[in-house]
Amino acid sequence: MAFNFNWSPLTADSLFYARAKELLTTALNKSPKPPIIVDDILVNELNLGSIPPELEILEIGDLAEDRFRGIFKMCYSGDAFLTLKTRVQANPLNTYLSTKPSFTSPQPLAASSGLTIPLQITLSEIKLSAFIILVFSKQKGVTLVFRNDPLESLKVSSTFDSIPFVRDYLQNEIEGQLRLLLMEEVPAIIHRLSLRLWVPEYRAHGDEKENVMGALDGRGPIDPLVAPPQGAVDSSGNPVDMAGISPLSLDTISSDGQALFSQKNLLRLAALMDRQRSLSLFTPSIEGAVFRAWARASERGDAPGSNTPVTPTLSRTHSTVSSTSTIYTFPDASGSSNLPSRPYLMGLGSTTGLSMGSNRHSRAHTGRKKKTRVVNLRRGNISSDTKSVSEESTTSTTSSVPPSIKINETVSPPKILEEKDDGIVTPPRSPNSRVKFRDHQDGIDLGGSPPKSLSLTPARRTDSTRKVTDVGTQTPPELVLSKTGPSSISGAEKLRHPPFHLSHETHHPNSYLQEKPPPPSSSASSTFTTSPSLNLHYPTPLLQSLETTPVGILERALMMKMAGEIARRSQDEKSMENGFWAGSERDYPPPPAYESR
Amino acid sequence: MVHAKLFSFKDILDFPTPWGLRLSVSSLSSPNLATSYDLGSIGAVDGSLSYLYSSLPLETISKSAEIDLRDVVQGYRHLQELRRPDERRWWEVWRGGRRIDQRDTMLYGRMFLPRSSVEAMYVRRLSPTGQVKVFCVSDVRLKNGGTVLALYQRDVGKYSTELVYSTDEALAGIRGLYNFGPDPRKDNPLPNPSVERFYGRFSAGAELYYGAMNKSGGVSTGVRFTTLPAHNGIPLTTTLTINPLMGSLSATYAVKAGDSLALCSRFDFNVYSYESDLVVGCELWRRRRPTAPVTAEPSHSGNADAPQHHGGVGETAGILKARLNQNGSIGLLWEGRIKELLFCLGPRATSIIPHQPRESNVKTGSSFDLRRQGQPFRAIGVELQYSS
Structure with missing residues (x-):
């Protein structure tokens, strides 16, 4: 992986210096000045120089198209300079008395x-040496924090260089002020600059603050999004605390709401969410949203070998077993066009999708393992799911299932949706909706589409909210494309998934062979025999989770009911599709069924 | 006699304008002890408690209903003829073959309530020509939690000197004033004002400070000419102060144009930075007709000396002070008496609360600004005083 830091383009922007000067001037005058300075401090000249700072990447905690978190070591000894103008009180007695x-x-x-x-x-x-924590998010701009005192040394030359006393005094005073500036003000300045750069709403708001305020007065309750969103959530699904945000965006609260989420996109996302709960096939397109899947796919075009995202854990387990066959071929280029997003399965998809690539992919992406290192075992369900999944996977592996099939589940959802997924969809609920979907899809798709696509498409359908036709007609290779999405897993998901992978990895041998009795024959057989299709696998995890994990009474009852239904359906399906799949089974061994939750 | 005070024209040019609403109640409960309570509101309510003890009985009029405004409002100051200092032996009191006389002492303390800072002052007369003053401030916001300023003053009439030491920055200073002319300690022939065109006194002074901690110092010199009361023309005072280190130069000219009008102007110039400033101030006294205070006469019967001074002119009803500087900022202050309350009223230009309202205001010197169209001043400060 490579980072490209552009130093000179910063300076090439003629407006950059003006803006930076302005921000620096306000920052310098904000804090109470020492009494010796009797006038405002004006930034007269600012030049970043031509020598860029040396950056050493110590750690990258989070990496995606629109977010980044890492720790750098920065050393700078360049030719940047800064000229300040102010007026000072030359009479020490006056200064002394004024305080x-x-x-x-x-x-x-x-x-x-x-x-x-x-x-x-x-x-x-100026010589700087610092450990920098850099957090970048498209929504919140760049947050930069110095972990230590960055200033090593600097040279202060002033009008009074000939007077040693004054020179020393100035040197000390300025070093102190500069330390303060670097530690406190520079992060704020950078944050504001980045907000202007990346958050169009912020910029627009800054320009037309007055208009917005006027609109607020005029429209009142008609436009709810002018006011801060009420149930706003941040990237990890936690409710957004407006009070916490306001200092960040340095604006009024109402503007925060707007800056955080684009009003238009919010509406579309809401529509997208609604589609998922209904049978509507319409999927609103979200302008200005870059799906990770897309970006990833296009990226892939450049470097085909390395781009298929593979979760190391999964790929490892399966690659050993599945060395026999990789049935689906996944052309990279085709994926770039349009990838269906399946919010629900996404969690699973990310992991499985990563594994979908062939073995070489897995190796290429071992670097990504870092990402999954952060393990969040918050939910009990996950463990149950993972168990069930692991069992499933064992079945699949035993039956020599190529990892490629897991690809089906990889999903590239719009990121915000993912976020909502975390918070809103409760475990018992998601199966429910899926079951419905599947029902519907089975009815529609099973008849018309070819067997392979049949088995695959339902799974996708259940999950995907967009472009059903696309999905339905998609051939396996195309599916692969959809799986390319995993690269765009949001941070929240990353958090969520790792446990899954890990547990999958670890449980894999034990759960099936030693601890666990083999899954109920019906479900097991269904998974095994039926196909790679997700729908079929669906029931098993549910059943197993029922058996294995303690759940709330309500949930339990609900799941019981659903599980019964699902079991019945899977039986039906099995009986129906058995013939179909009998032939293709050899080619496509059943993949492990993964549950996103 | 602090020569610095003789040079400055704070009372006409740099008068402080009141800040917010301030109410102070004071009483001289005994001739030796006075208490005062002060309550102010500038956004938040603050107040202070102060006590004053003097070993020398205070025989002044303390009731605000009776007090002469001239005694509480300072304006143009008439310098008196130099007085010969007391002989040491005049102070001696013997009883039963032993000296029992004591040196006069004054103690003063003031506690500011919400910000919990304390001011204290100790003054002791050591000899007929010397006295010691100690000022202390205790405040957590100060660097070392407080500062102490000690002064030793010596005044023999012909000249006066002062030694200053402040614990802040270990600042030490010396200042002196020399009065040209006859020495009051010797017997002099009575002055004959009619002979000279300006019968007055010429004085020169200098001060020198050195801060041991920050290794910095300050120097200034000044000369003054003022007419004495025996002068039979218009009383006037003119001064010139120079700070040779900083190159600043300040000249003032004050004249008491009439019985109820004083004018003053000051010109500042800095030869290094070419900064200059011009301030013009005036002081207008409003008098009541001598016939009017017939009703008030009975109450004044107790103190005959109050009206005697300007008996023919009538009692002072109020004083209006105004100043204008070259930046167009105007300061106004109206001081007077309503019934038994002394009041002090002035507009303010800014609502920023300064550290030390009085002092900083003296520095900025603006009460309201003519250039701010439409809203020349933002608030009016009122200060009410009652004393018994």
Whole structure:
């Protein structure tokens, strides 16, 4: 992986310096100035120089198209310089008296009369050495924090260089101020600059603040999105605390709401969510949204070998077993066009999708393992799911299932949807909706589509909210494309999935062979025999989760009911599709069924 | 006599304008002890408690209903003839063959309530020509939690000197004033004002400070000419102060143009930075007709000396002070008496709360600004005083 830091383009932008100067000036004048400075500090000249700082990547905690979190070590000894202009009080007695209570003032007659002198200070030969924590998110801009005091040394040259006392004083004073500036103000400045750069709403809002306010007055409750969204969630699904955000965006609260989520996109996302709960085939397209799947696919075009995202864990387990066959071929180029997004399965998909590639892919992506290192075992369901999945996978592996089939489940959902997924969809609910979907799809698709696509498409259908026709007609290779999506897994999912992978990996041998009795014959057989299709696998995890994990009574009852239904359906399906799949089974061994939840 | 005060024209040019609403109640409960309570509101309510003890009985009029405004409102100051200092032996009191006389002492303390800072002052007369003053401030916001300023003053009439030491930055200073002319300690022939065109006194002073901690110092010199009361023309005072280190130069000219009008102007110039400033101030006294205070006469019967001074002119009803500087900022202050309350009223230009309202205001010197169209001043400060 490579990072491309452009140093000179920063300076090429003519507006950049003006903006930076302006921000720096306000920052310098914000904090209370020492009494010796009697005027505003003006940034006269600012030049970043031509020598870029040296950056050493120490750690990358999170990496995606629109977000990044990492720790750098930065060393800088370039030729940047900064010239400040201000006026200082040259009479030390005046400075001294202005800070003291008048009661004990010696009240000199004219000895304290002031003499203000214009002062020009040039800061150059700045040497920095710092550990930087950089967090970038398209929504929230760049957040940069220095972990230590970054300033190593700098040279202060001023009008008073000939007077050693004044020079030393200035040197000390400025170093102190600069430390403060670097530690406190620079992060704020960078954040604001980045907001202007990446968040169009912020920029627009900054320009037309007045208009917005006017609109607020006029429209009132008609436009709910002018006001801060009420149930706003951040990337990890936690409710957004407006109070916490306001200092970040440096604007009014109402603007926060707008800046955080584009109003238009919010509406579309809401529509997208609704589609998922209904049978509507219409999928609103979201303007300005870049799906990770797309970006990933296009990227892949450049470097075909390395781009198929593979979760190391899964790929490893399966690659050993599945060395026999990779049945689906996944052309990289075709995937770039349009990839259906399946929010629900996405979680699973990311992992499985990653594994879908052939063995070489897995190796190529071992670097990504880092991402999954963060394990979040918050939900009990996950463990149950993973167990069931592991069992499933064992079955599949035993039956020598190529990992490629798992690809089906890989999904590239719009990121915001994913976020909502985390918070909104409760475990018991998701199966329910899926079951419905499947029902519907079975009815429609099973008859018309070819067997392979049949088995695959239902799974996709259940999950995907968009372009059903696309999905339905998609051939396996295309499916692969859809699986390319995993690259775009949101941070939240990454958090969620790792446990899944890990547990999958670890449980794999044990759960099936030793601890667990073989799954109920019906479900097991159904999974095994039926096909790679997800729908079929569906029931098993549910059943197993029922048996294995303790759940709430309500959930349990619900799941019981559903499981019964699902079992019945799977039986039907099995009986119906058995003939179909009997031939293709050899080619496509059943994949493990993965549950996103 | 602090020569610095003689040079400055704070009362006409740099008068402080009141800040917010301030109410102070004070009483002289005994001739030796006075208490004062002060309550102010500038956004938040603050207040202070102060006590004053003097070993020398205070025989002044303390009731705000009776007090002469001239005694509480300072304006143009008439310098008196130099007085010969007391002889040491005049202070001696013997009883039963032993000296029992004591040096006069004054103690003063003031506690500011919400910000919990304390001011204290100790003054002791050591000899007929010398006295010691110690000022203390205790405040957590100060660097070392507080500061102490000690002063030793010596005044022999012909000249006066002052030694200053402040614990802040270990600042030490010396200042002196020399009065040209006859020495009051010797017997002099009575002055004959009619002979000279300006019968007055010429004085020169200098001050020198050195801060040991920050290794910095300050110097200034000044000269003054002022007419004495025996002068039979218009009283006037003119001064010139120079700070040779900082190159600043300040000249003032004050004249008491009439019985109820004083004018003053000051010109500042800095030869290094070419900064200059011009301030013009005036002081207008409003008098009641001598016939009017017939009803008030009975209450004043107790103190005959109050009206005696300007008996023919009538009692002072109020004083209006105004100043204008070259930046167009105007300061206004109206001081007077309503019934038994002394009041002090002035507009304010800014609502920013300064550290030390009085002092900083003196520095900025603006009460409201003419250039701010439409809203020349934002608030009016009122100060009410009652004393018994």
